[in-house]
Amino acid sequence: MTSPVQSSASPSGRLLVLSGPTAVGKGTVEAALRAAHPEVWVSVSATTRAPRPGEINGVNYWFMTDDEFLAKERAGEFLETAVVHGMAHYGTPLAPVQEHLAAGVPTILEIDLQGARRVRQRAAELGLEVLFVFIAPPSFDELRRRLIGRGTETPEQQARRLETAKVELAAESEFDVTIVNATVDEAAEELWRLIAQEYGIAE
Numbered sequence: 001m002t003s004p005v006q007s008s009a010s011p012s013g014r015l016l017v018l019s020g021p022t023a024v025g026k027g028t029v030e031a032a033l034r035a036a037h038p039e040v041w042v043s044v045s046a047t048t049r050a051p052r053p054g055e056i057n058g059v060n061y062w063f064m065t066d067d068e069f070l071a072k073e074r075a076g077e078f079l080e081t082a083v084v085h086g087m088a089h090y091g092t093p094l095a096p097v098q099e100h101l102a103a104g105v106p107t108i109l110e111i112d113l114q115g116a117r118r119v120r121q122r123a124a125e126l127g128l129e130v131l132f133v134f135i136a137p138p139s140f141d142e143l144r145r146r147l148i149g150r151g152t153e154t155p156e157q158q159a160r161r162l163e164t165a166k167v168e169l170a171a172e173s174e175f176d177v178t179i180v181n182a183t184v185d186e187a188a189e190e191l192w193r194l195i196a197q198e199y200g201i202a203e
């Protein structure tokens with residue numbers, strides 16, 4: 001009957017933290033969401049890993065040296081940081097997240113599980129309201145297929161990541177919502193419906 005009116009008390013919805021096991025395809029889901037709904041802002045993380053072919057500084061990541069990263073960490077510039085796969089530092093710059101949320105822009109972090117836990121620990125201190133979204137594979141066998149299929153890791157790295165993935169799958173209960181990534185487009189649409197609901201956007 002009546003169209004929903006945005007609440008004047010809180011112009012912004014909750015920060016969405018997207019996480020899940022390694023190789024579940026959260027980056028792909030996030031990219032599909034962005035392509036379909038450019039009004040969503042996805043945080044650009046800092047990392048000390050080397051850029052892959054085609055990756056652009058400031059678009060995919062802020063690429064930096066260990067020294068640069070650690071200096072920013074000491075200066076309190078990150079919302080959360082983690083060492084991922086025991087190899088490189090990753091971190092979410094805090095100020096841009098706060099700025100986008102304050103402007104009412106749907107804001108997403110796509111981070112690993114350690115990072116998601118760190119955000120949960122710090123949310124109250126930073127006055128952040130957060131919705132934790134777990135991206136799950138349809139099955140463990142499918143996760144194994146995807147990890148091997150993408151062919152970016154050596155067999156030893158694949159075995160190590162699969163062991164990690166088993167532990168990571170058990171973290172689902174820590175999250176508010178689960179989206180099963182059966183097909184990328186469906187998962188991205190489900191995520192969009194969640195964002196639209198959260199930010200009071202008419203679909």
Ligand code: 5GP
Pocket residue numbers: 022026045046049080081082084090091092110111112113114115116
């Ligand atoms: P990749 O190196 O393949 O781009 O990402 C490796 C992993 O790092 C992915 O699981 C991704 O979600 C995670 N990641 C990317 N940025 C961040 C970040 O800022 N913080 C944390 N904790 N994890 C991140």
